Amino acid sequence: MDNGEPRWLNASELEAWKAFSALLIKMPAALDAQLRQDSGLTTFEYLVLAGLSEAPERTMRMSVLAALANGSLSRLSHVVTRLEKRGHLRREPCPDDGRYTNAVLTEDGYRQVVEAAPGHLNNVRSLVVDVLEPEQIKQLGEISARLLHAMDPDFPCPGQH
Amino acid sequence: MDNGEPRWLNASELEAWKAFSALLIKMPAALDAQLRQDSGLTTFEYLVLAGLSEAPERTMRMSVLAALANGSLSRLSHVVTRLEKRGHLRREPCPDDGRYTNAVLTEDGYRQVVEAAPGHLNNVRSLVVDVLEPEQIKQLGEISARLLHAMDPDFPCPGQH
DNA sequence: AGCCACGACTTGAAGCGTCAAGTCATCCTG
DNA sequence: CAGGATGACTTGACGCTTCAAGTCGTGGCT
Numbered sequence: 001m002d003n004g005e006p007r008w009l010n011a012s013e014l015e016a017w018k019a020f021s022a023l024l025i026k027m028p029a030a031l032d033a034q035l036r037q038d039s040g041l042t043t044f045e046y047l048v049l050a051g052l053s054e055a056p057e058r059t060m061r062m063s064v065l066a067a068l069a070n071g072s073l074s075r076l077s078h079v080v081t082r083l084e085k086r087g088h089l090r091r092e093p094c095p096d097d098g099r100y101t102n103a104v105l106t107e108d109g110y111r112q113v114v115e116a117a118p119g120h121l122n123n124v125r126s127l128v129v130d131v132l133e134p135e136q137i138k139q140l141g142e143i144s145a146r147l148l149h150a151m152d153p154d155f156p157c158p159g160q161h
Numbered sequence: 162m163d164n165g166e167p168r169w170l171n172a173s174e175l176e177a178w179k180a181f182s183a184l185l186i187k188m189p190a191a192l193d194a195q196l197r198q199d200s201g202l203t204t205f206e207y208l209v210l211a212g213l214s215e216a217p218e219r220t221m222r223m224s225v226l227a228a229l230a231n232g233s234l235s236r237l238s239h240v241v242t243r244l245e246k247r248g249h250l251r252r253e254p255c256p257d258d259g260r261y262t263n264a265v266l267t268e269d270g271y272r273q274v275v276e277a278a279p280g281h282l283n284n285v286r287s288l289v290v291d292v293l294e295p296e297q298i299k300q301l302g303e304i305s306a307r308l309l310h311a312m313d314p315d316f317p318c319p320g321q322h
Numbered sequence: 323a324g325c326c327a328c329g330a331c332t333t334g335a336a337g338c339g340t341c342a343a344g345t346c347a348t349c350c351t352g
Numbered sequence: 353c354a355g356g357a358t359g360a361c362t363t364g365a366c367g368c369t370t371c372a373a374g375t376c377g378t379g380g381c382t
Contacts, residue, residue: 006279013290016302020289023305024189025231030312031185042368062331070186075369077332082368099330099377118167128181129174131311132304139300141177143293144184150292151191203338223361236339238362243338260347260360325381332375338368345362351355 027127034123039116044069045079046116049088049105053113058105061094065103088112188288195284200277205230206240207277210249210266214274219266222255226264249273 009017028043035041041049047069052058060068066076080103083089088109094100105113129137145158170178189204196202202210208230213219221229227237241264244250249270255261266274290298306319 019305144180
């Protein structure tokens, strides 16, 4: 791992890293702020509801949903408890296998997503997509895929379509 | 704001956005995990200590430090309280103007940074810098600068050196 | 059948961040 | 030179995430 002298970043690497690391902090905050403001949802909650809204039967297993929203099962369980109290979804034991739990979006939860989605999309556009050149969007996609693959080899390797 | 029909993302925009948004969640978690594991520090705490270690007198005003670490003054105040309890730094009222508070890194805190820095640097290399082509690092820097500028016009406009 | 291991979730406590008030030193205005 | 007004912090409460146990079906082994 830590073999001998550390290799410091050169000037251009450092500049890129500083900007990128600031982005890693501020972009999620900006996305969260809009959703919180306009819909009273966190990004995580939005991902959960939006994920369910596109699933068959508007139903998904907890663990699948957790992966989709990039969070732990424990975190999801707490969030589902909150969303259940608000009436956006409900839990159901999986009929086929009692070890699994399904989350099911309610009508109320579906309305919530439909209401929140355009504002969120708009925000993604104005903060990211519409800010960059088409070329840069492609670059960002490739860079992101590479970095994800470096963190988790299960992530599809970039460079193969 | 929400003028008429929302414009959905096309396929390549969507792909890029999905990868990027996953990255926004997982990269900070991966950076935090290493620091937490190896040094018992959060990224924010590390930025605070590292910032102080490079400042003249190893001293910095709270509000400057907060900006440097991309966080609110309130958050910094809580963190400084914790770090003060651990002996990594101490508070001092600014001698020139009693409204300001300075944070001063202790010897103990300095050792902490010196110990943590190589592992963190190594992690930044293995998760980001060494994963990308030099060309991509440059692209990532430019993209990040643009996105930061879109969120906060005070951030130096990209394209002018 | 009965026992056990496993994996999917759930739960409670502890830690961290945010938000809204509150404190306090200095400046500014009359 | 009083009496706000301003701006830099501080504090406490609350909400969310994590971490470590705990619960509970199933499927495999004997």
